[in-house]
Every structure is written in C-alpha cells, then in structure tokens.
Amino acid sequence: xxxxxxxxxxxxxxxxxxxxxxxxxxxxxxxxxxxxxxxxxxxxxxxxxxxxxxxxxxxxxxxxxxxxxxxxxxxxxxxxxxxxxxxxxxxxxxxxxxxxxxxxxxxxxxxxxxxxxxxxxxxxxxxxxxxxxxxxxxxxxxxxxxxxxxxxxxxxxxxxxxxxxxxxxxxxxxxxxxxxxxxxxxxxxxxxxxxxxxxxxxxxxxx
Amino acid sequence: xxxxxxxxxxxxxxxxxxxxxxxxxxxxxxxxxxxxxxxxxxxxxxxxxxxxxxxxxxxxxxxxxxxxxxxxxxxxxxxxxxxxxxxxxxxxxxxxxxxxxxxxxxxxxxxxxxxxxxxxxxxxxxxxxxxxxxxxxxxxxxxxxxxxxxxxxxxxxxxxxxxxxxxxxxxxxxxxxxxxxxxxxxxxxxxxxxxxxxxxxxxxxxx
DNA sequence: GTCTATAATTTGATAGAC
DNA sequence: GTCTATCAAATTATAGAC
Numbered sequence: 284x285x286x287x288x289x290x291x292x293x294x295x296x297x298x299x300x301x302x303x304x305x306x307x308x309x310x311x312x313x314x315x316x317x318x319x320x321x322x323x324x325x326x327x328x329x330x331x332x333x334x335x336x337x338x339x340x341x342x343x344x345x346x347x348x349x350x351x352x353x354x355x356x357x358x359x360x361x362x363x364x365x366x367x368x369x370x371x372x373x374x375x376x377x378x379x380x381x382x383x384x385x386x387x388x389x390x391x392x393x394x395x396x397x398x399x400x401x402x403x404x405x406x407x408x409x410x411x412x413x414x415x416x417x418x419x420x421x422x423x424x425x426x427x428x429x430x431x432x433x434x435x436x437x438x439x440x441x442x443x444x445x446x447x448x449x450x451x452x453x454x455x456x457x458x459x460x461x462x463x464x465x466x467x468x469x470x471x472x473x474x475x476x477x478x479x480x481x482x483x484x485x486x487x488x489x490x
Numbered sequence: 491x492x493x494x495x496x497x498x499x500x501x502x503x504x505x506x507x508x509x510x511x512x513x514x515x516x517x518x519x520x521x522x523x524x525x526x527x528x529x530x531x532x533x534x535x536x537x538x539x540x541x542x543x544x545x546x547x548x549x550x551x552x553x554x555x556x557x558x559x560x561x562x563x564x565x566x567x568x569x570x571x572x573x574x575x576x577x578x579x580x581x582x583x584x585x586x587x588x589x590x591x592x593x594x595x596x597x598x599x600x601x602x603x604x605x606x607x608x609x610x611x612x613x614x615x616x617x618x619x620x621x622x623x624x625x626x627x628x629x630x631x632x633x634x635x636x637x638x639x640x641x642x643x644x645x646x647x648x649x650x651x652x653x654x655x656x657x658x659x660x661x662x663x664x665x666x667x668x669x670x671x672x673x674x675x676x677x678x679x680x681x682x683x684x685x686x687x688x689x690x691x692x693x694x695x696x697x
Numbered sequence: 698g699t700c701t702a703t704a705a706t707t708t709g710a711t712a713g714a715c
Numbered sequence: 716g717t718c719t720a721t722c723a724a725a726t727t728a729t730a731g732a733c
Contacts, residue, residue, distance in 0.1 A: 290699090305515075308513060308515035309514075309515035309601060325698080381604075382603065433670055433671055436668060440647070440655060441648050442651065444646065444649065447600060451599045451600075452614045460643040460644065463640055467679065471674060472674065518709085530709085
C-alpha cells in the first residue's frame, strides 16, 4: 500500500495521459503540474526533469498497456476469436474516450524517433517487449517461430496503424476493418504451411 | 515554371521535412526559417501563421506521397508482387534516410488528433484520399467492394504501424514482415470468396 | 516535501523601415 | 517582398523560504 495516490503517482499518471493524447513537445510541465494538482518544483523533486519523467511514464504505461492487451488475447478459448475481440475492444475503448486514448506510446515514439535518443530507447524497449509477448502468443496459431513473429509484427503494426486512422478520422471503422483482416490472416496462416513466404496455392501440407 | 525555388516553396519544403521527422509542436518557426534560408517575417508574408503553413504542408506532402505509393503499386504486372515491392521499397527508403523519412503526415496526425481541429481535418482528408485510391486498386485483387476496402485499410494500417516500429527500433524488419503478411493476406483473399468475414475452410466459390 | 519566485531561453506573432 | 526589432507569453530549470 504505497504506490497509489501519492504526489509522484499523480504526476506520473497525468504525464501518461498527456503524452498519450498530445505527445511530448506539446506537453508542458506546467500543464502536468496543474493536471496532477502539484507544482513544477515537485516534478523536479521526484523526477529527473522532463525527459526523466517522460521516460518513466512511457515505460510504466507501456508495461500496463501490454498486460491489458495480453489479457484480452487470452479471453476466449479460441485465440483467433480473442484476436478479433481485442480489436473490437480497442475500437470501443477509443469511442468511449472520444478518440483520445489509443496507444500510450505511439505518439511520442514518432515524435522522438529522430530527435531524442533517450526517449527513442524507451519506446523501443516497450515495443520490443510487446512483440516478444505477442510472438509467443501467436505460436498457439502457427507453430513455426518465424511465421509466428511475422504474424505478431503484423498484428501490432495493424493495431498501431488503425489507431492512427481511427483517431484522425474519428471513426472506429479502421480498427474494426483491421481486426477483420488480422482474423483472416491468422486463419489463413493456421490452416496452411507456415514457412517462409510461399504462395498458398503451391503450399504443401507438412503433416 | 513558377513553382520551384521560390521562397514560399523553400519554406513549404522545409516545413514538410520537419513535420515528418519531429512533428508539429516540436517544430518552431525559427527552425523553419533557418532551414529554408528565409525569415520568420517571410513565413507570415506567405502563409497564415504556423497553423496555416502546417495545413498547406500536410496537404501538399500527403498528395505527393500518395502519388508516390500508388506509382509503386502499379510497378509490376501482378498487383500482389507490386504490393510486396512497395513495402520493400518503403523499408529501403527508411534505411537510406537513417530512419527519418517515413509517412509525412502520421507524426502530426497523432499529435493533433485530440487538440487541433484544423490540422486533424487536414490529416483526415489525406488519409481519406489514400484509402479511396487504395480501395480502387485493391479491386484488382478482390472484386467485392467491401472486401477491397477492408484490404486497403489493412494495408495502410500495416504500413503506418510498421513505420512506427521500424523508426523506433531503427530496424527495417517490421516493414519487411508487414509486407510479407500483407502479401499473404492479399493472396488468401484473392484465392477465396470475398464476402463478409467467413472461415476460409467453409468458403464456397461463387464462380 | 511543498511552495513561491525567478532566471534564462524560446515561442508565435506583429510593426515598420527599406 | 525582405529584413530587423520587438512584444507578450510560455518554456525548462533552479534557488531557497517554509
């Protein structure tokens, strides 16, 4: 009972929300202080400046969101049904927050990829962990490790890209369409040989 | 011969590069003036402030990038081969620019989706045009219009998401893996009935 | 640990000379 | 059309009283 409600926790939570919705450069320490009912001086008391605060916020929200998504993927018995449900849930979450809360790290990731090595590394670590977890999960659909990693990468990329389209157009359709397409892809990969790229019409069944 | 080399054109080009690489909030008018060998006063002479300049820059680079991608998709006779080639080319372009130049509107799109209605509308218009063009192109693979739109949305989402992953991790692999997956998906959708989502094992051939 | 005050810099934006 | 000067506000960051 020590990690809830404290000033540092409120600062971290407010930072996560602002970074998710408007990015790093557009978020000022004054806004973080106001939203967290604290002071700029308190931010410097608890964190190593704006960059250190953002680093901690990204890693923390990245871990939490990864756990949330992996939980959705284990919801149903059939993994492909869970996959479709996860995209549907992401669409519902987005609409429920008026298209504000999608991926907690993507906005900052694009902003800092070419300009801030510390934060680029933080977002990179988050994505690496997610792909790792997703790849393992995908092995329930395709046994080949390389094919599972390809599928995991495609699922994460489709989710992130659909978040961009749905937030920008204020329309859940891109997320729903991406979910349908990933379900189709997973189904096709499960029912066929899964080695390196090969036309399915020529695929031979190894079983 | 009137749209090249002028001060307004240099300002627009510099803005497009900076918005693509670091986003809207992180890009200052002073930096734009320096990079375009002009002055802040000149920016206000030619454009309607920072927002008006960004609006023009996004719409212009959006149209140019859309034309570039559609050109890649028409490169080979087989549309699916062209599709794979487009992702490969995107990966090569990204590496050649040291992971700086990916989608010219995505970074700003995520930044402004919840905070700037003018620029949200600009990025939304760009994405809408792209999906429109892609959907038409996808009808060469799947005849059903709704299925073609689903495929187009998935391709664009996978490209945008893979751009995030590749830029952040400084690794072309996510783009290449997304390309392989989209090729697989397109192949699966071409060789089968293309109505609303239905397991392929149960699909009946309408021809 | 909290809060105020402030330093040093940068931002978007404007006015006016040339 | 170009360029200089400048304004008001906001930025990150720090020092020090309480």
